[in-house]
Amino acid sequence: MKLTFNPSPNYRNEKSTTGIMKDLGLCLCAVLLYAVIYYCAAFGAQYGLRVILLACDAVVAALATDAVFYKFAKSKDIMKDMKSSYSIITALILVLISRIDTSYFAMAVCTVLAVYFGKLVFGGFGQNIFNPAAFGAALIMGNFAAGYNVDFATGATPTQAASSIGWMIPGGNFASFISQYGGLGKMFLGQYPSTIGSTCALLILCCGAFLIWQRDIDWQTPVFYICTVFVEALCIGLMHGAGIEYALFNVLAGGILFGGVFMATDPVTTPVTIPGRILWAIGAASLTLIIRLKANFADGVLFAILLMNMLTPAIDKLFDGNQIKDAAKFRKTVLIGSACFAALALLVGTSVKPKETAPASSGSAPAASGEAAAPAGGDVNFGEALPMTYNFNANKASCVLDGEENDTVRYACKAKGFGLVTNADGEYEMNEAMVVVDKATGKVTSVNMITFGDTEGVGDAATSDAALAQFEGKGLDDEVNLVTGATFTTRSVASMVQAALKEAGAEPGTSGETAAKPAAADVNFGDALPMSYNFNANKASCVLDGEENNTVRYACEAKGFGLVTNADGEYEMNQAMVVVDKATGKVTSVSMITFGDTAGVGDMATSDGALAQFEGKGLDDEVNFVTGATFTTRSVASMAQAALKAAQED
Numbered sequence: 001m002k003l004t005f006n007p008s009p010n011y012r013n014e015k016s017t018t019g020i021m022k023d024l025g026l027c028l029c030a031v032l033l034y035a036v037i038y039y040c041a042a043f044g045a046q047y048g049l050r051v052i053l054l055a056c057d058a059v060v061a062a063l064a065t066d067a068v069f070y071k072f073a074k075s076k077d078i079m080k081d082m083k084s085s086y087s088i089i090t091a092l093i094l095v096l097i098s099r100i101d102t103s104y105f106a107m108a109v110c111t112v113l114a115v116y117f118g119k120l121v122f123g124g125f126g127q128n129i130f131n132p133a134a135f136g137a138a139l140i141m142g143n144f145a146a147g148y149n150v151d152f153a154t155g156a157t158p159t160q161a162a163s164s165i166g167w168m169i170p171g172g173n174f175a176s177f178i179s180q181y182g183g184l185g186k187m188f189l190g191q192y193p194s195t196i197g198s199t200c201a202l203l204i205l206c207c208g209a210f211l212i213w214q215r216d217i218d219w220q221t222p223v224f225y226i227c228t229v230f231v232e233a234l235c236i237g238l239m240h241g242a243g244i245e246y247a248l249f250n251v252l253a254g255g256i257l258f259g260g261v262f263m264a265t266d267p268v269t270t271p272v273t274i275p276g277r278i279l280w281a282i283g284a285a286s287l288t289l290i291i292r293l294k295a296n297f298a299d300g301v302l303f304a305i306l307l308m309n310m311l312t313p314a315i316d317k318l319f320d321g322n323q324i325k326d327a328a329k330f331r332k333t334v335l336i337g338s339a340c341f342a343a344l345a346l347l348v349g350t351s352v353k354p355k356e357t358a359p360a361s362s363g364s365a366p367a368a369s370g371e372a373a374a375p376a377g378g379d380v381n382f383g384e385a386l387p388m389t390y391n392f393n394a395n396k397a398s399c400v401l402d403g404e405e406n407d408t409v410r411y412a413c414k415a416k417g418f419g420l421v422t423n424a425d426g427e428y429e430m431n432e433a434m435v436v437v438d439k440a441t442g443k444v445t446s447v448n449m450i451t452f453g454d455t456e457g458v459g460d461a462a463t464s465d466a467a468l469a470q471f472e473g474k475g476l477d478d479e480v481n482l483v484t485g486a487t488f489t490t491r492s493v494a495s496m497v498q499a500a501l502k503e504a505g506a507e508p509g510t511s512g513e514t515a516a517k518p519a520a521a522d523v524n525f526g527d528a529l530p531m532s533y534n535f536n537a538n539k540a541s542c543v544l545d546g547e548e549n550n551t552v553r554y555a556c557e558a559k560g561f562g563l564v565t566n567a568d569g570e571y572e573m574n575q576a577m578v579v580v581d582k583a584t585g586k587v588t589s590v591s592m593i594t595f596g597d598t599a600g601v602g603d604m605a606t607s608d609g610a611l612a613q614f615e616g617k618g619l620d621d622e623v624n625f626v627t628g629a630t631f632t633t634r635s636v637a638s639m640a641q642a643a644l645k646a647a648q649e650d
Contacts, residue, residue, distance in 0.1 A: 017084075017086075018083075019216075020214075020216045021086050021089055023210070023211060023214050023216045024089055024211065024216060024262070025088065025089055025092065027207035027210060027211060027262075028089065028092040028093065028096065028197075028262065029092070030203065030207060031096055031197045031200070031203060031204065031207065031258075032051065032055055032092065032095070032096060032196075032197065034190065034200050034203055035051050035096070035196045035197055035199075036048040036051045036052060038190060038191070038199070038200075039051055039100065039193075042191075042193070043193075047100060050100060051095075051100065051196055053104070054095050054098070054100075054102065054104065054107055054196070055091075055092065055095045057104045057107050057108050057111075058091035058092070058094055058095045058107050058108070058111045059088055059091045059092070060108075061091065061107070061108040061109075061111040061112050061115075062087035062088060062090060062091035062111050062112075062115050063082065063087065063088070064112075065087065065111070065112045065115040065116055065120070066081070066082045066085050066087050066115065066120075067082060069116065069120050070082060081124075084124075084125060085115075085119070085120070085124055085125050086125055087115045087119070087132075090111075090114055090115055090118070090119065090132045090133050090136070091111050091115075093133035093262055093263065094107070094110065094111055094114055094132075094133045094136045094137060095107065095196060095197070096195070096196050096197025096198070096258065096262075097133065097134075097137050097195050097196075097197065097198065097255055097258065097259075097263075097302065098137060098195060098196060099195055099196070100193070100196055110136040110137070110139045111136060113135075113136060113139055114132045114133060114135050114136025114139070115132060115136075117135070118130055118131075118132030118133075118135035118136060119132045125268070126268055127268075128268055128269065129269065129309060129310070129312075130269060130306055130309045130310075131263055131266050131269045131305055131306065131309055133263065134263060134302045134305050134306050134309075135306065137302050138302055138303065138306060157192075157193060157194040157195070157253075157254075157298065158178075158181055158187070158192065158194065158249070158252075158253040158254070159194070159253050159254040159292075159298040159299040160298040161177075162177075162249075162253065162292075162298075163292070163297075163298040163299075166293075166352060167292050167293050167352065168236075168237075168240055168242070168293075168352045178245070178249060184245060184248055184249065184252060187199075187201070187249075187252045187253065188201045188202055188252060189201075189202055190202070190203065194253070194254070195254075195255060195258075197258055198254060198255045198257070198258040201251075201252050201257050204257045204258055204261055204262075205257065205261075207261060207262075208222055208257075208260075208261035211261070211265075217261075217265040217267075218265070218274070218277060220274055220277045220278050220281065221260070221264050221265050221270060221277045221278075221280065221281045222260040222261050222264060222265060222281075223281075224277075224278050224281035224282055224285070225256075225259075225260040225264050225281040225282075225284055225285050226251060226256060226257065226260045226285075228281065228282045228285035228286065228342070229250055229251055229256055229285045229288060229289065230247050230248070230250070230251050231247075232285065232286060232289055232342060232345045232346065232349070233246060233247040233249075233250035233251070233289060234246070234247035235346055235349070236289070236293075236345075236346065236349030236350075236352065239349060239350060240352065250289070250292075253299075254292075254298070254299035254300075254301060255299055255301035255302065256288065256301060258301075259301040259302070259305060260281075263301075263305055264280075264281060264284060264305060269309045269312060270308075270309075270312060271312055271315045271316050271319065272316055273316070273319045273323060273330075274323075275319050275323075275330040275331070275333065275334050276315045276316055276318070276319045278334055278338075279315055279318075279319075279333070279334050279337045279338060280308055280311070280312065280315055282337075282338040282341050282342070283308050283311065283337070283338075283341045284304045284305055284307075284308045285304075285341075285345075286341035286342060286344060286345040287300065287303075287304035287307055287308065287341075287345075288300040288301055288304040289345050289348075289349070290344065290345055290348050291303055291304060293348055293349060293352050294348055318333060318337075319333070381461075381483070381484040382470075382481035382482070382483060382484065384481065384482050385479045385480075385481055385482075386479060386480050386481060386482050386490065386491070386494055387478075387479050387593075387594060387595070388474060388475065388476050388477070388478050388479065388480065388494065388497070388498055388501070389476055389477075389498075389575075389593055389594050390491070390494065390498070390594055390596075391572055391573055391575065391594050391596060392415075392491060392494065392495035392498055392499075395415040395416045395417070395491060395492055395495035396415060396416050397413060397414070397415035397416075397492075397495035397496050397498065397499040398413065398414060398415070398499060399411040399412065399413040399435065399496065399499045399500045399503045400412050400413075401503070402434065407438055407439050407440040408436055408437065408438050408439070408445055409436070409437050409439055409503075409504050410434060410435070410436050410437075411434070411435045411436075411437070411499075411500040411503055411504075412432070412434055412450070413432065413433050413434070413435050413496035413497075413499055413500055414430045414431065414432045414433075414451075414496070415430065415431055415492045415493075415495045415496045415499070416430060416431070416492060417430075417431045417453060417454040417459060417488050417489045417491070417492030417493075429451070429453025429454070430451070430453050431449070431451065431452060431453045431454060431489065431492045431493065431496070432449070432450040432451035432453075433447055433448060433449050433450055433493060433496050434446075434447070434448045434450055435447050435496055435497055435500035437500050437501055437503075437504040437506065439504050439505065439506075441475070442475045442476070442501065442504070442505075442506035443473050443474060443475045443506075444471045444472055444473065444474050444475070444497055444500070444501065445472065446468075446472060447468045447471045447472075447493065447496075447497060448468065449463045449468070449493075454486075454488060454489045454492070459486045459488060459489035460486070460489070461483050461484075461486040461489075462483040462486035462489035462490040462492075462493060463489065463493065467483050467486075467490070467493075468493070471493070471494075471497050474497070475501060475506055476498065476501050476502075476506055480494060523604060523607055523609040523610045523626055524626070524627040524628070525613070525624035525625065525626060525627065526624060526625040526626070526627045526630075527624065527625050528622045528623075528624055528625075529622060529623050529624060529625050529633065529634070529637055530621075530622050531617060531618065531619050531620070531621050531622065531623065531637065531640065531641055531644070532619055532620070532641075533634075533637065533641070535558070535634060535637065535638035535641055535642075537559070538558040538559045538560070538634060538635055538638035539558060539559050540556060540557070540558035540559075540635075540638035540639050540641065540642040541556065541557060541558070541642060542554040542555065542556040542578065542639065542642045542643045542646045543555050543556075544646070544650065545577065550581055550582050550583040551579055551580065551581050551582070551588055552579070552580050552582055552646075552647050552650060553577060553578075553579050554577070554578045554579075554580070554642075554643040554646055554647075555575070555577055555593070556575065556576050556577070556578050556639035556640075556642055556643055557573040557574065557575045557576075557594075557639070558573065558574055558635045558636075558638045558639045558642070559573060559574070559635060560573075560574045560596060560597040560602060560631050560632045560634070560635030560636075561596075561597040561602050561631040561632060561635075572594075572596030572597070573594070573596050574592070574594065574595060574596045574597060574632065574635045574636065574639070575592070575593040575594035575596075576590055576591060576592050576593055576636060576639045577589075577590070577591045577593055578590050578639055578640055578642075578643035580643050580644055580646075580647040582647050582650075584618070585618045585619070585644065585647070585648065586616050586617060586618045587614045587615055587616065587617050587618070587640055587643070587644065588615065589611075589614075589615060590611045590614045590615075590636065590639075590640055591611070592606045592611070592636075597629075597631060597632045597635070602629045602631060602632035603629070603632070604626050604627075604628060604629040604632075605626040605629035605632035605633040605635075605636055606632065606636065610626050610629075610633070610636075611636070614636070614637075614640050617640070618644060619641065619644050619645070623637055
């Protein structure tokens with residue numbers, strides 16, 4: 001039998017695994033403590049307390065999972081096995097990479113799944129393939145979209161805001177965009193809301209330096225990961241006229257620093273050799289940017305780490321051999337592999353289109369007639385339809401009468417726009433507009449911006465001449481269109497127009513029929529949904545809107561995919577008109593008034609074909625889920641159920 005030994009020197013780490021985990025736990029507790037202090041100071045004590053309770057929730061769930069698993073595994077020493085599982089570390093990381101509005105239920109369930117399926121089923125600590133915390137966070141994002149608490153929200157994070165505009169802003173407009181979060185300086189100090197533990201770059205970097213100094217982690221992985229993100233983002237930014245600030249934003253926003261220090265350094269799910277770690281880190285950084293630029297997720301850190309976890313065995317095999325004799329070959333492999341990853345990221349970066357928009361005349365004084373000067377005209381790309389009956393509660397629009405002339409009335413209005421996302425000081429700039437309404441027709445005559453408070457170079461596309469002109473001649477029964485890339489500002493302007501129309505006494509049609517139904521479309525029906533289903537989560541309610549012979553008409557509203565909160569910590573209710581035949585106890589018709597769910601997805605459940613299935617149905621009957629639009633189907637069904645019950649009581 002032939003034995004082969006690698007020549008000395010051999011690397012030795014004198015620290016035990018327990019010692020390493022204690023240092024890691026100390027750093028995680030420091031980050032958690034900072035989060036508690038920040039949320040208490042910025043949003044109130046209830047927010048800081050929620051951070052603590054989420055951490056306790058996850059830790060208890062992790063320990064309970066360990067205890068039950070080792071009990072059924074007939075462990076001889078359960079306490080010893082639990083101590084060597086280090087599931088508390090997994091729980092703390094999972095909390096710190098989650099949003100503060102994650103529900104306790106979602107956190108507990110995903111912690112259990114992360115510990116069990118991410119670690120224990122593989123044989124416990126040291127045997128798992130995926131980073132357990134990243135695995136758990138992916139479950140929260142992918143399967144618990146409704147598991148967010150509407151009472152705890154802080155607005156869109158920098159990554160969510162950047163993702164909504166395609167992760168690319170021309171250099172001249174970047175300063176305005178980043179100012180919403182206090183600039184790069186306050187982002188470095190963590191003075192903005194994001195995932196619980198990812199904000200304070202200074203603290204995370206100090207923790208990374210401490211762990212490297214203590215030889216708990218190797219420096220190669222975090223350094224190459226963070227530096228690669230910076231360099232590739234810098235190159236992509238330069239392609240589109242953005243400078244070094246864009247690269248710094250990519251590093252500071254989201255989970256780059258936290259993931260690089262606390263997750264990419266996991267010795268179990270990353271390569272064992274130094275060349276392998278370097279290639280792994282560069283690959284993870286490149287995938288992070290690719291996911292940010294092209295995927296639907298606001299941040300790409302978690303999924304980049306999970307994807308690279310799958311490649312770890314292949315990378316280990318690639319660098320299998322004598323690390324000294326084969327050093328030259330390994331260096332060449334690292335260079336080639338790194339170049340391939342970087343080239344792929346840069347190639348994707350070339351296809352990103354920056355948001356070019358016409359500048360708005362922010363703060364311009366109104367003309368002598370009381371109308372404000374409109375922004376300069378420009379090409380506008382219109383997107384999804386926006387009914388003027390839309391629920392704009394989140395925009396908090398208000399109007400004050402500014403003058404009258406013949407049949408026209410003029411209103412000075414203001415509303416939140418992208419200011420739904422608070423800046424670093426917890427304040428926002430309101431949009432202001434002058435809206436003129438023809439009282440005789442109940443239609444808008446003109447809309448002119450007075451103050452533009454949103455992001456220059458992005459939201460001001462919705463305040464150009466062409467964008468504002470679409471409101472002319474529109475009433476509450478009509479639709480306008482969202483301006484592509486400026487949806488927040490479009491809603492803000494539309495909310496002011498709606499408020500002005502209501503102040504002028506305009507009303508939507510009162511014939512009992514509501515705004516036009518969505519165009520008919522092919523609908524794929526799925527599982528049966530009993531009309532006796534428990535729809536409590538949808539919080540449906542109905543108000544009597546009219547009666548005719550044996551039929552009664554109800555104006556109803558209910559939560560749909562709005563179970564997931566929007567940027568203002570609120571949700572958009574679906575609204576429908578439901579007509580019931582009291583003699584038969586059956587639905588006559590269902591018509592949508594306001595669609596508050598995801599355009600292009602949930603609206604499949606509001607098409608003619610989908611709504612028609614409710615006709616002739618009572619509480620003892622069934623309807624069918626619309627495939628791919630289950631949240632909205634439940635929402636509509638909950639309103640139909642509420643109307644049927646109301647008809648029984650009336």
